[in-house]
Amino acid sequence: MCPHNDLSSRVRMALAELGVADMTHLAEYPRVGRLPGAAADAASNICFLDVATNAEHATLLIGEVAALMPVVALHTRKDADLILRCLRRGASEFLSEPGTEQLRAALDRLGRLRVTPTPSKPSMVYCVLPGKPGCGASTIATHMAVEFKRSGASSVLLVDTDILTGSIAFMLKLKPDFHLGDAVRDRQRMDLDLWSRLVVHCHGIDILLAPENPASPLEIDRQAAGELLSFWRGLYEAVVLDTGGTQPVAVEFARLADQVLLVSNNELLTLHATRKCVEYLEQNGIERRRLRLVVNRYSPATGLKREEVQTALKLEPYALMANEYETVQQAVLEGRPVETGTRFERSVRALAARLSGREMPADKKNGWLGLLPKRGSVVSTK
Numbered sequence: 001m002c003p004h005n006d007l008s009s010r011v012r013m014a015l016a017e018l019g020v021a022d023m024t025h026l027a028e029y030p031r032v033g034r035l036p037g038a039a040a041d042a043a044s045n046i047c048f049l050d051v052a053t054n055a056e057h058a059t060l061l062i063g064e065v066a067a068l069m070p071v072v073a074l075h076t077r078k079d080a081d082l083i084l085r086c087l088r089r090g091a092s093e094f095l096s097e098p099g100t101e102q103l104r105a106a107l108d109r110l111g112r113l114r115v116t117p118t119p120s121k122p123s124m125v126y127c128v129l130p131g132k133p134g135c136g137a138s139t140i141a142t143h144m145a146v147e148f149k150r151s152g153a154s155s156v157l158l159v160d161t162d163i164l165t166g167s168i169a170f171m172l173k174l175k176p177d178f179h180l181g182d183a184v185r186d187r188q189r190m191d192l193d194l195w196s197r198l199v200v201h202c203h204g205i206d207i208l209l210a211p212e213n214p215a216s217p218l219e220i221d222r223q224a225a226g227e228l229l230s231f232w233r234g235l236y237e238a239v240v241l242d243t244g245g246t247q248p249v250a251v252e253f254a255r256l257a258d259q260v261l262l263v264s265n266n267e268l269l270t271l272h273a274t275r276k277c278v279e280y281l282e283q284n285g286i287e288r289r290r291l292r293l294v295v296n297r298y299s300p301a302t303g304l305k306r307e308e309v310q311t312a313l314k315l316e317p318y319a320l321m322a323n324e325y326e327t328v329q330q331a332v333l334e335g336r337p338v339e340t341g342t343r344f345e346r347s348v349r350a351l352a353a354r355l356s357g358r359e360m361p362a363d364k365k366n367g368w369l370g371l372l373p374k375r376g377s378v379v380s381t382k
Helices: 003-015 037-042 055-065 080-089 100-113 137-150 180-185 192-197 222-235 249-254 266-282 306-313 325-334 345-354
Strands: 046-052 069-075 095-096 126-128 157-159 201-202 203-206 238-242 259-264 292-296 317-322
Touching: 003 046, 003 069, 003 100, 055 069, 055 080, 055 095, 055 249, 069 080, 069 345, 080 095, 080 249, 095 100, 095 292, 126 137, 126 249, 126 266, 137 203, 137 238, 137 292, 157 192, 157 222, 180 192, 180 222, 192 222, 201 306, 203 317, 222 238, 249 306, 259 266, 266 306, 292 306, 306 317, 317 345
Parallel strands: 046 069, 069 095, 126 238, 126 259, 157 203, 157 238, 259 292, 292 317
Antiparallel strands: 201 203
């Protein structure tokens, strides 16, 4: 998979010299989520991936395919920071200026290390960002994590990375001894025993909470975010990150996530703040096309309609969440997720199904308000 013309020519020529005749060349990066299927269709057993043309997109693809086959990252030069990022995402090799001998040595190393892979689903990381504080992003992140587990994910992690106003501990009435700051501090020596002491197991999922004291010094740069995510991907099928919007730590995690969910509502003031948030994210390298807009507490009677929201943000709503404010508040008071069967819970269930590519049966009884559109369909608000 190599959009870079020179790299592509050199690698294909080197593979031909090594007697590899059966190869599939992709001249463009596929969209996130499409690569595992394309690799399976081509019956591939190794992936050579160009990380020079678009490093951000390429590293996301490494995480998708590394669980299925060895990945060899390709570049035109040595870049120490990028090498680390690729290896942490799951690449087996990094080759700069690849030639016949370099490829021969890499293939020999992979051959010696080759073992029969254990079939497993690739880990997916979901980063939830609020367009404006108070729009319900933490509520959605928490219920998404619980729903992923309910719907069959083998293991799920929910992380509160909002170091200023983290609220998951309050929502679920948790008072742990450890938090995200401890994981950042001890990430270099992290193992399963240490990790099991840092997380809290609640409602079927593992939860890593934010520090209770917002004044506690906690810096998470790109390297730290990458190291933590690499560890989490190795343990969990789904990782949900509840972030603080435009905080620097949120940007670092969003860059490395597979899906970025931007939560807003359809009130004019919130949409104004959300538009500024989108601009900030774009300025920091997170493209608008990567954002999945989730409109929480959607009510066209008291705010902008779906089409008006899309016009205001230049983003098509990915999901419309049912407005059941009192139901959600009662659940928060009791420190639990909302009950199954409510319109909000069905909205979350449909959102999780769409994100994971599962079909959601139509609910004729309750109409569109408690459901989300299938892929490519349009929700009517009339």
